[in-house]
Amino acid sequence: MRRYILGIESTAHTFSVSVMTSDGVILSNTKSVYKPPEGSGIHPFEASQNHLVAAPKVVADALDLSRIPMRGLCAVAYAMGPGLGPCLRVGAVVARTLASSLGVPLVPVNHAVGHIELGCLLTGSKDPVVLLVSGGHTMILAYSGKRWRVLGESLDLTLGQLLDQFGRYHGLASPCGMAIEEAASASSSYLRLPYSVKGNDVSFSGLLTASKLLMDRGGSFSDVSYSIQETAFAMVTEVTERALAFTGKKEVMIVGGVAANRRLSGMMSEMSRRHSAAVTMTPLEYSGDCGAQIAWTGWLAHTCGIQVPISESKVLQSWRLDRVDIPWRN
Amino acid sequence: MSISLGVTERSPGRLLYRGAEADVILGDWQGLEAVFKIRKPLTYRLQVLDDAIRRQRTVHEAEMMHLTKRAGVASPFLYDVDIQSSTLIMQFVKGDRVKDLVASLSGSQLDGTFFEFGQNVAKLHRFGIMHGDLTTANVVRSNERLVFIDFGLSLRTARIEDHAVDLRLIKETLLGAHPDVSARALDALNRGYASVVGPARTRVVMKQLQNIERRGRYARVA
Numbered sequence: 001m002r003r004y005i006l007g008i009e010s011t012a013h014t015f016s017v018s019v020m021t022s023d024g025v026i027l028s029n030t031k032s033v034y035k036p037p038e039g040s041g042i043h044p045f046e047a048s049q050n051h052l053v054a055a056p057k058v059v060a061d062a063l064d065l066s067r068i069p070m071r072g073l074c075a076v077a078y079a080m081g082p083g084l085g086p087c088l089r090v091g092a093v094v095a096r097t098l099a100s101s102l103g104v105p106l107v108p109v110n111h112a113v114g115h116i117e118l119g120c121l122l123t124g125s126k127d128p129v130v131l132l133v134s135g136g137h138t139m140i141l142a143y144s145g146k147r148w149r150v151l152g153e154s155l156d157l158t159l160g161q162l163l164d165q166f167g168r169y170h171g172l173a174s175p176c177g178m179a180i181e182e183a184a185s186a187s188s189s190y191l192r193l194p195y196s197v198k199g200n201d202v203s204f205s206g207l208l209t210a211s212k213l214l215m216d217r218g219g220s221f222s223d224v225s226y227s228i229q230e231t232a233f234a235m236v237t238e239v240t241e242r243a244l245a246f247t248g249k250k251e252v253m254i255v256g257g258v259a260a261n262r263r264l265s266g267m268m269s270e271m272s273r274r275h276s277a278a279v280t281m282t283p284l285e286y287s288g289d290c291g292a293q294i295a296w297t298g299w300l301a302h303t304c305g306i307q308v309p310i311s312e313s314k315v316l317q318s319w320r321l322d323r324v325d326i327p328w329r330n
Numbered sequence: 331m332s333i334s335l336g337v338t339e340r341s342p343g344r345l346l347y348r349g350a351e352a353d354v355i356l357g358d359w360q361g362l363e364a365v366f367k368i369r370k371p372l373t374y375r376l377q378v379l380d381d382a383i384r385r386q387r388t389v390h391e392a393e394m395m396h397l398t399k400r401a402g403v404a405s406p407f408l409y410d411v412d413i414q415s416s417t418l419i420m421q422f423v424k425g426d427r428v429k430d431l432v433a434s435l436s437g438s439q440l441d442g443t444f445f446e447f448g449q450n451v452a453k454l455h456r457f458g459i460m461h462g463d464l465t466t467a468n469v470v471r472s473n474e475r476l477v478f479i480d481f482g483l484s485l486r487t488a489r490i491e492d493h494a495v496d497l498r499l500i501k502e503t504l505l506g507a508h509p510d511v512s513a514r515a516l517d518a519l520n521r522g523y524a525s526v527v528g529p530a531r532t533r534v535v536m537k538q539l540q541n542i543e544r545r546g547r548y549a550r551v552a
Contacts, residue, residue, distance in 0.1 A: 195379065230379060241350045266374075
């Protein structure tokens with residue numbers, strides 16, 4: 001029998017709710033996205049206010065669109081972390097309220113695992129090397145022994161932070177990835193920037209500083225954007241290639257907000273060809289933060305009996321992906 | 331030093347190893363049997379960036395191979411560096427990789443080999459060199475001594491953290507690839523390490539190794 005689960009995402013700028021079926025159909029995926037003022041980033045409290053105001057309508061719309069009565073839900077899943085505290089708490093409050101009033105289990109989900117599991121569902125990828133690139137993560141992962149293992153990661157900024165902080169320096173509002181990609185596509189003039197690969201890890205802080213300096217010295221936004229993309233994406237592709245060679249896997253899956261960037265996916269495809277590996281990407285609509293990643297992962301967790309009593313349903317601002325047991329995978 | 335120019339292209343050579351970063355080919359250099367480590371262009375990278383990275387890493391590795399000898403640790407003799415093609419041309423070290431030897435060693439031979447292994451790692455560290463890819467595949471027993479190869483990921487560093495990362499990788503390799511003898515080999519390695527840098531320093535580095543393991547950042551697929 002088909003069952004239905006509701007998932008709530010609210011780790012950062014996006015408050016999103018999705019109703020999904022137990023066989024992986026997304027019935028609805030509504031959202032409200034907090035937009036910071038130009039030149040600034042996400043203010044956690046401001047974002048949480050956006051979520052508080054938007055929550056009732058986003059939840060109601062998700063239920064309406066799905067045509068599933070509230071009483072038809074078998075569980076409510078929420079992003080327990082990692083993320084911004086005030087934002088996480090909004091999602092948790094809404095989830096607790098729904099679960100307790102409906103008398104259904106409350107299922108905690110790790111946001112990053114959510115990106116991966118929804119990616120696997122939508123791309124059909126079975127056993128990939130995962131490149132998770134977003135504002136909160138830059139990690140290369142592979143599944144082994146009941147957990148997603150980190151094969152490489154950023155030692156400081158994430159790829160999303162690098163792009164956002166550079167964009168904001170130029171006066172844009174987060175998220176800046178699309179504006180940077182567009183500006184970059186208008187240039188082919190490469191300016192040297194620090195390329196920092198340490199073993200299987202990357203570091204972006206020096207790259208950010210050098211990029212800001214180029215702007216200070218009158219560099220064009222377009223040229224510097226182009227140079228940042230070429231440098232940072234090549235670093236990430238290089239460590240993904242090492243992970244691919246090391247594990248011998250034949251699939252690469254790109255997930256997270258930065259997966260939308262075509263230059264990054266282009267580099268990954270070019271690299272993967274050398275290893276006869278296939279590249280898959282989460283469709284644009286679901287590559288960024290969304291309720292579906294929480295609903296689907298919540299369903300998988302629910303099938304293994306994972307739930308949390310309301311009294312213990314806290315939020316975890318820091319919650320490493322490789323500390324999460326994954327009992328539903330073989 | 332341009333005598334080798336063009337040789338890399340013509341060398342018929344036998345492919346010994348294809349890595350993510352370089353092809354390693356056995357060929358002929360001035361009548362000598364030689365290893366050609368060729369950093370091939372990576373097409374996903376912008377050419378100007380790729381050229382610079384391959385050149386820089388090739389030169390860096392050549393310098394580190396030289397420094398290693400000053401630290402008192404054997405590494406292949408470098409014959410030539412062809413910057414144009416990002417190629418290192420070096421002595422072919424005849425012998426067996428420790429990786430392939432381990433199974434055939436007696437208990438006392440195992441002790442001796444890993445004691446010496448530990449001594450050499452300590453000499454590198456004492457000199458401020460981190461090998462960066464310290465596995466049993468990157469150490470060759472040749473003419474009764476150990477020769478260290480592949481300095482592509484090496485760093486000049488005196489940081490305890492970096493030295494601990496080196497030891498972490500060899501420990502991981504022993505546990506993963508040679509589980510039957512790993513405890514005995516590690517014990518010998520640690521004693522060899524301590525015989526060079528002293529027990530106090532060894533304790534500090536080992537403590538840091540534990541911290542790294544607790545952090546879980548270096549978790550790898552088994």
